[in-house]
Amino acid sequence: MPPSESLRRRRTLCAVLLAGSLLVGGALTAPAAAAVPTAAAATTAVRVNQVGYLPDGPKHATVVTTSSQALTWQLRTASGTVAASGSTVPRGADHASGQSVQVADFSSYRDTGSGYVLTVDGRSSDPFDIRANLYDGLRSDAMAFFYHQRSGIAIESSLVGSAYAHPAGHLGVAPNKGDTSVPCQSGVCDYTRDVRGGWYDAGDQGKYVVNGGISTWLVVNSFERAKRAGTHEALGDSTLRVPERGNGVPDVLDEARWELDFLMRMQVPDGKPYAGMAFHKVHDAAWTALPTRPELDSQVRELHRPSTAATLNLAAAAAQCARVYRAYDAAFADRCLAAARKAWTAARANPALYAPDSDSTGGGAYGDAQVTDEFYWAAAELYATTGESAYRDAVTSSSWHTSASAFTRYGFGWADTAALGRLTLATVPNGLPAADLTRVRSSVTAAADTHLSTMAGQGYGVPIPTDGYFWGSNSELANNAIVLAVAGELTGDGRYRAGALEAMDYLLGRNALGQSYVTGYGETSSRNQHHRFWAHQVDASLPNPPAGSLAGGPNSGLQDPVAQERLTGCAPAACYIDDIGSYSTNEVAVNWNAPLAWLAAYAAERATDGGEQPTASCAVTYTVDNSWSDGFTATVTVKNTGSSAVDGWRLGWSYSGGQRVTSAWNATVTQSGTDVVARNVDWNRVIPAGGTASFGVQGSKSGSNPTPTAFTLDGGACA
Structure with missing residues (x-):
């Protein structure tokens, strides 16, 4: 990839060279030779998703072979019975993996069972399952990663098991020095801040606003998308392993709130220089030794200078919070919105306060000198939440909205966030003109089409290009899979869902190394990821990473000593080694597990409902029947223009003029911020093909009463 892109997507090299080295007693040492394995050879030439496949999903395997002729494949049950057979498709040289491959497609097989094996030319795959609840466990484990990474709270054995339990870290209890009263770096400020809580970012124990912002957005967006699909109960209260379960709030929102509270604590207080901005990060003054349990870290913690990028991450995440949390905790939503507005105003006043790449002692620099994308993202979230014209104008005047593509061939990430704003505008009801909204949604499907084209040209079906195997490549792949999933939501086209699921196949073993990159999932899975506490490879008294932890993945840059020693000459997709020193x-990292958790929830819900996202076939008429100085009534009619009946419906829209629904008839209507959702009542639950359902609303207004311009039926756009 271009060097400028690479720099924007990874930590500063000089910083991470220190981060990844093994520190013993404060001295840098190389890992012992016996502790550094060579890159593992795949156990079989027949590469599959080692967890399995959904009955109604795509089922592809890649076969490493020098043969140029099609080969016969057989799908065998656990008892050895041949359940299906066919011929592979030769693909020849696969440049990313450096291998010659063929592809077997057994998607038409939909029976369920455990212990299936795919045999090709006398060689057999690892065993795998075909079942509808395939991703239920990963949905839970991938989300549990964030509880494990919490700072400032005891991690309870009743939720994670005794091996992973530990006292609260960084609460100022000896030997910890913080994070309850953290000083700034010299010259940054003359006061201390309570910045307890939040998630440890990665394998170290630093906390970064720019990485926390995108991670929080993905976690909350997972719930927001599931709510549109009507499947959010799977992420509801008492569904995940969090201490807040049973409080009446969806568990996934409880988890994200732990980080949101921290992000708002990082905001510079009123009366101080740069008030309203966000400190860029907080971490140890020097790199934390490996291994170190969080509660035993004795180093001084430091706040680092505020940055425009961090401030806009806070604005975006807090604006999203105000929209999604309002139905569960209006006071918290108000606090989020106030923080978002203040951050936006501060960022506008300080548009070029960049975090320097040189600030890399004790933690990653996360430098980012291009923040127009963060401005676009934050404006989109504030507009989607408030409907206010000032934020709309910031959206529509942005170059990311009017000309530049928000999606790159590599994908979005912590330094490239315009796509997040575009996804919000495409899916959350808002007041953009119909033509503009169509263009926004078309940009999502165009990006998804690019990813599908990239996948079609590769032997392993990977939605990243051959030159895209850089630091954290697995997260870029997962982010691109999210774009595919959203395109499926917008269009109902099953190709996009299939593409998103096939990306999961790559993460779980159908790849150049035959390696599942998710701890605890698959026959050959990662187990020695780089982490200060999950460090069994260097201290047998400590655990391996818990199940559901995603490794960063192949990185052709080879930016650590272990990779340089063991992987020199590797093909891009093979530049990975399961060693704690690499x-x-x-x-x-939280921003790698966040898209994994998003995709696992997406795959799990599709597994349980057994069907693909239906195409929205509907037309809506919104008629204002009566209007007075501070109120109005309106009739809404939704027509089913499809060929089959709709059984149970949810119609969504947004008000751009500050209107509030006060009552409704013939439907159950709720409002959160500007977003309105109407649900059927018993007597109009079914809308036959060609039929209609009508209901009425009464609302309050102040001044104008603009008519909504965009409607969604069960998450799909209506005409």
């Missing part, structure tokens, strides 16, 4: 290929 931080550039094998670290964990």
